[in-house]
Amino acid sequence: MKNKNTPQWLPVLQGFASFFFFFLLLISSPQALADHTGDSDGGTRIDCGARESYTDPKTNSSYEADDAEFGEVRNVSLNYNKEQIGNQLNTSRSFPEGKRNCYSVPTPSQNPYYLVRAFFAYGNKVNRTGMPSFDLYIGVNYWETINPTDGDIVRFEVIHVSPTDDDINVCLVNTGQGTPFISLLEVLPWRSSRYDQTPSSLLILVSRSKLGMSKEDSTYIRYPDDIFGRSWFNRQMGNSVRINTSMAIDSNTDENTYKLPKEVLSSAVQAGSANYSLDIDMDYPDGDYYVYLHFYDFENKSQNQQRKMVITFSDGVNVSFTLQYLKPTTFVRNIKIGDDVSNISIRSDSQLPAMLNAYEIYRVLPQNSTTDGRDVAAIRDIKKKVYGIKRISWQGDPCRPMNYTWEGLTCNDNGTPRIISINLSSSSLSGEIARSFSNFTELTALDLSNNNLTGEIPESLAEPEKLKLINLKRNNLTGHVPKVLVEKTRTGKLTLSTDLKYPDRTSPGKTFAIVAGATGGAAVVSGVTLTFALRLKFCWRCKKKTRRGGNERRGQNERRGQNDDERRSGKREEEPRDDESDTESGDVTVKPTITESLVSKASEAISSL
Structure with a gap:
């Protein structure tokens, strides 16, 4: 039963405090952190x-x-x-x-x-x-x-x-x-950032060897023993003596910067005597390499004596150093192309023989440029999320290597590859036209013809400024061509092929032609066609009183009498303006200012309506 004097918010606060205490206990538990x-x-x-x-x-x-x-x-x-x-x-x-x-x-x-x-x-x-x-x-x-x-x-x-x-x-x-x-x-x-010697490069493993184990021991050290996931193989070394220790080794110390597993730290090889050396052959093709030499002196005698050693590379580089008891030490060298290093020798410079626990060798591989990330995101969205395209060539990078560019794509090769053309004609695409097509800022051509695309043509197709050609023929699209695309076709910035009709700018909601493509010249012809059609509609109302075969004077008299009759009846036919004149041409009156070629094209356009 609740105490009437207890504030209502107190149980809530107590519950929060209990949860907070449990949370602190959980994250501070060594088991929770180590497992x-x-x-x-x-x-x-x-x-x-x-x-x-x-x-x-x-x-x-x-x-x-x-x-x-x-x-x-x-x-x-x-x-x-x-x-x-x-x-x-x-x-x-x-x-x-x-x-x-x-x-x-x-x-x-x-x-x-x-x-x-x-x-x-x-x-x-x-x-x-x-x-x-x-x-x-x-x-x-x-x-x-x-x-x-x-x-x-x-x-x-x-x-x-x-x-x-x-x-x-x-x-x-x-x-x-x-x-x-x-x-x-x-x-x-x-x-680990310890291996980050070469930003934006790859480190190809050449050798990762653990020393000091018997030849019969095929132990394969990997995760979780190695928290970095490295795998270590046993390797033998000539003119050496195997040594190991059973002491407990804490490999999770700050001094162990490379986080070498205790299985690697607990064994090593020593030179047969202070006069002998430990040798690593570098019989590899000329290239750019990184060498990591790992040392851990666990011998009790090192507590009273210093183990001094010299690392000699066959190109003449010498490095002297002293090991400290139970302190992991790693020596790193970058061997450049042309350094001509064929051997690494480790010899003693004190009374204690040279020793080595493990080593790693990596070859540096510079990375080639990949397709622009924006294009990759867009084409993968089209492939997976929108259309579920399954083409065996559509794997890996869309543009690189150039011999394996995705089928239907064309890419440029100016530094960072960009997708400049997409041909997905006859690809069984269904649904609406993806918004992702507008994300290709370098795209110049897009062919989506002969598919099962539905819905309206999106205005977003006008966004790529370099897009000059769009083919949408033989789909199931509805509606009209967006005005922004119409304007680009009329100004010659775009060639658009579609089965849809263009909207009539003079009569909203109406259409005047089925367009299979528009260039600058075609846009002019379309404009002339519209003007001619409107003019034809107006002239169709004009009455024709011209008689054929009469002489000019008789025609003038008849027109003069006709004008008198019209004045008496209050009617008068509109006279041509000063800048216009009528020319007999069968049953159709045309404007002489329009060239015969344009008239012909206009007539063909009208007959197709």
Whole structure:
């Protein structure tokens, strides 16, 4: 029972306070902050060929079913240790049709960095004539040529840096050497700016190696052990000794700026002695690379001695540094094109031997310009939301690469590509003309003929200032051509083909012609036609008293007598103005000021009414 002396607003305030306390408790709970469940990393994982979505019990990550619009599903037989990846490689999707097939993955977060990883498991060759070879693109940029081997798994990974893209396209291009396929695609938010050395570029993974594990240990380190989603493979190094530690390592410290997982920090390799070095071969094509060398000194002897080392690059660059006990250290170098670095050597400069825990090597790939974002948004709206267009070529970027421009589109190539022509004739379009067509500011030609479009022609089609040609013939449109489009046709700024009638400017609500196109000259003829028709209507009322075969004087006398009769009866036929004169021409009186060619065109126009 409520206390009568209690203010009515007090229970509400108490309820709000209880909720606020619970909310604070929830967000301050270490468990709530630390646990990674499901897709807490915000990533998208597509099991290519899978018919149902599922959750991987090993990583608690969700994998989406493959709903690709094109392609075929294929079961894969593998003699491979699936403990590394799970069951994501049991199926794949192949693309026997089309030159380019793409997965388009939305990137809804504001994070401009994404890790993109693709797996290709061809399976064991059974009754197959040969292995396929095809190209892999990320967006409009060539990524790699895929050459799978029998029963093996090929993995490619890239750090994608783009602050403007709304989605990431991963495309497989048929080069005529077999059917492209893909087994697994992952697009994960990249939560580190430490790798942001090259704005608006791609970092193609060349090697990411964890050192210090036995050759038999095939542990595959990935999310959630690596919170950035990186995958680490075990690698052996010659002239080295494996070392490791069982001590508890807190990898979530501010000092661990690259957030290396504890599985990477807990093992390393040492040189066989203080006189030996650790060597990394850089047997890669000349290019622009980034090298990340990761160190973590966990040996107890380092508490009393300093571990000094020198990193020597084969181009003559030397870097000296000292490791600190239990403090992660990463050395980064950008190897430019022409630096001619073929080897990296790490040697000791103290009593303790050189050591190394892991390293990463990336190749820098500058990004090519993509189609203007306004055009992309407009054409995708037309494709998906308005008409549901299903053309196999309408995948990936609309204009780039130029060899794969969408069918029916023409683009310019002036820096940032723009769509300048759209031909969707005979494309089974239905419904009204999309408002999105007016968003193409560089559009010069639009052909929507021979479809099932309904409704009225929108005035918005007059908005693109560069639009010179519109073809709307053979549709089910109703109403009249908007006046703003009529005016553009009459001034020669637009050629419009339509089955609809133009409104008569002199008689609202009426029409005077079916127009199949208008240029500047045609607009003039139309104006003359209208003037001639009105003049004809007026002259039709005039009485003709002219008699043929008489002489001139008799005709004058008769007209003089006729005038006297009209004066007596109070009637008089209107006389021609000074600037006009009548000329006999059969049953029709025409104005001599109109040329015979225009009269002919006007007559033809009238006969078509």
